[in-house]
Amino acid sequence: xxxxxxxxxxxxxxxxxxxxxxxxxxxxxxxxxxxxxxxxxxxxxxxxxxxxxxxxxxxxxxxxxxxxxxxxxxxxxxxxxxxxxxxxxxxxxxxxxxxxxxxxxxxxxxxxxxxxxxxxxxxxxxxxxxxxxxxxxxxxxxxxxxxxxxxxxxxxxxxxxxxxxxxxxxxxxxxxxxxxxxxxxxxxxxxxxxxxxxxxxxxxxxxxxxxxxxxxxxxxxxxxxxxxxxxxxxxxxxxxxxxxxxxxxxxxxxxxxxxxxxxxxxxxxxxxxxxxxxxxxxxxxxxxxxxxxxxxxxxxxxxxxxxxxxxxxxxxxxxxxxxxxxxxxxxxxxxxxxxxxxxxxxxxxxxxxxx
Numbered sequence: 097x098x099x100x101x102x103x104x105x106x107x108x109x110x111x112x113x114x115x116x117x118x119x120x121x122x123x124x125x126x127x128x129x130x131x132x133x134x135x136x137x138x139x140x141x142x143x144x145x146x147x148x149x150x151x152x153x154x155x156x157x158x159x160x161x162x163x164x165x166x167x168x169x170x171x172x173x174x175x176x177x178x179x180x181x182x183x184x185x186x187x188x189x190x191x192x193x194x195x196x197x198x199x200x201x202x203x204x205x206x207x208x209x210x211x212x213x214x215x216x217x218x219x220x221x222x223x224x225x226x227x228x229x230x231x232x233x234x235x236x237x238x239x240x241x242x243x244x245x246x247x248x249x250x251x252x253x254x255x256x257x258x259x260x261x262x263x264x265x266x267x268x269x270x271x272x273x274x275x276x277x278x279x280x281x282x283x284x285x286x287x288x289x290x291x292x293x294x295x296x297x298x299x300x301x302x303x304x305x306x307x308x309x310x311x312x313x314x315x316x317x318x319x320x321x322x323x324x325x326x327x328x329x330x331x332x333x334x335x336x337x338x339x340x341x342x343x344x345x346x347x348x349x350x351x352x353x354x355x356x357x358x359x360x361x362x363x364x365x366x367x368x369x370x371x372x373x374x375x376x377x378x379x380x381x382x383x384x385x386x387x388x389x390x391x392x393x394x395x396x397x398x399x400x401x402x403x404x405x406x407x408x409x410x411x412x413x414x415x416x417x418x419x420x421x422x423x424x425x426x427x428x429x430x431x432x433x434x435x436x437x438x439x440x441x442x443x444x445x446x447x448x449x450x451x
C-alpha cells in the first residue's frame with residue numbers, strides 16, 4: 097500500500113511540475129511577442145505630405161505624323177512619246193509651269209483639218225442664214241447647216257482638249273522629286289513621272305482618345321518635336337473629324353505648322369504635347385501614394401494621429417503625380433511610405449515632406 101501511495105505522490109508532483117512549466121513557458125512567449133492586448137502599440141514611422149491647392153496645366157502626350165500640305169504623283173492623262181522634259185529634279189516648281197511634253201503632231205494635223213471644215217461650215221451657215229431671211233430656203237434646211245457647223249465646232253474643241261493633255265503642267269507650287277522617265281520614252285497613264293510636294297506649311301495628323309474630344313477646339317495651339325532634333329515647333333488645329341472612330345475609339349485631328357526652312361519633312365514622326373483644360377485648386381499627390389485595390393484605388397491619410405483608408409478617384413497622371421478628382425480635401429495629410437504594412441487605426445509618427 098505504501099508503494100502505491102508513493103507512486104501516486106510522484107505522479108502528482110510530475111503533473112504539477114509540468115503545469116508550472118507550461119505556465120512559465122507561456123509567460124515567456126507572451127513577453128517575447130510584445131505587449132498584450134491592453135498594452136500600447138508603438139507608432140509606425142511614415143512619411144507624408146499635406147495637400148495644398150495647385151494650378152494644374154493638364155496636357156496630353158501623343159504621337160502623330162507630318163504630312164505635306166499638298167502632294168501628288170505626276171502622271172500623263174494620255175499615252176505617247178516624251179518629246180521634252182522641262183524641269184530639274186529636286187527643285188521648286190511654280191503652279192502652271194510646263195513639266196514635260198508628249199508628241200502632238202498627229203493631234204495638230206487633226207486640229208488643222210477640223211479648223212478647215214469648221215471654217216467651210218461657218219460660211220455655209222452664214223449663206224443659209226441670208227437665204228432664210230429672203231425665204232429662199234426652208235427653216236429645216238438652215239437648221240441642218242447650223243447643226244453641221246456646231247458639230248464641227250465641238251470636234252475642234254475636243255481636239256484642242258486632247259492637245260492640252262500633251263503638255264503636263266504643275267498643279268500647284270511645290271518641290272518636285274526624282275523623275276522616272278527620259279526623253280523618247282513611251283508613256284501611259286499608269287506611268288508615274290515624279291512626286292510634287294508642297295511643304296510650306298505642313299500638316300500634322302494625330303488622334304486623341306474619345307474622352308478628351310470635348311476639350312479640343314479649332315485653333316488650339318500644340319507643341320511638337322521630331323526625331324533627331326530637340327527644337328520645339330508650334331502648330332494650330334484647323335480641322336477636326338466630325339465623328340469618333342468606332343474601332344479605335346479615337347478622334348482624328350489635323351493641325352498646320354509653318355515650314356519656311358523646309359526642316360519638317362512629310363512622313364516624319366511627331367511627338368505632340370496637346371494642352372487640355374487648366375484646373376485651379378487642383379489636388380495632386382505623389383503616384384507612389386496610390387494603392388490599387390479590387391474596387392478601385394485607395395490612399396492612407398492621417399486622422400488624429402492614426403491611419404485611415406480613403407477611396408479616391410484619379411484623373412490625369414503625370415511623370416511624378418496623380419490628379420485626384422474626388423476622395424481627398426485640401427489640408428489632408430497623405431502618407432507616402434509604409435502603406436503596404438499599414439492598417440486602419442495604426443498609430444503613426446509622421447515626417448512631413450515638402451511636396
